[in-house]
Amino acid sequence: MAEQKMCMYCAKWDDITRLTPLFEKGKTHVEYYCDGCYPSVKDNLLNLPYSSVYTWGTKGQGRIL
Numbered sequence: 001m002a003e004q005k006m007c008m009y010c011a012k013w014d015d016i017t018r019l020t021p022l023f024e025k026g027k028t029h030v031e032y033y034c035d036g037c038y039p040s041v042k043d044n045l046l047n048l049p050y051s052s053v054y055t056w057g058t059k060g061q062g063r064i065l
C-alpha cells in the first residue's frame with residue numbers, strides 16, 4: 001500500500017501516487033497537492049516573485065536528490 005499524504009491546499013488525504021509534489025530549493029520539506037488544487041496552486045505560484053525556488057515534481061515522486 002502506498003503512502004498517504006495530505007493536500008496542502010484542501011487538506012484532503014490521498015495516495016501519494018495521485019498527488020503532485022512541490023519542492024522548495026534548500027529545504028527538505030515537500031508539499032503535496034491533489035489534481036483538483038494543483039492547477040490553481042500552480043497559477044498562484046507563477047505570480048510569486050520568488051517562484052523560482054519552487055520545483056514541481058511528478059506524481060509519486062519522492063524528494064529530489
Ligand SMILES: [Zn+2]
Nearest residue numbers: 007010034037
Ligand atoms: Zn487539494
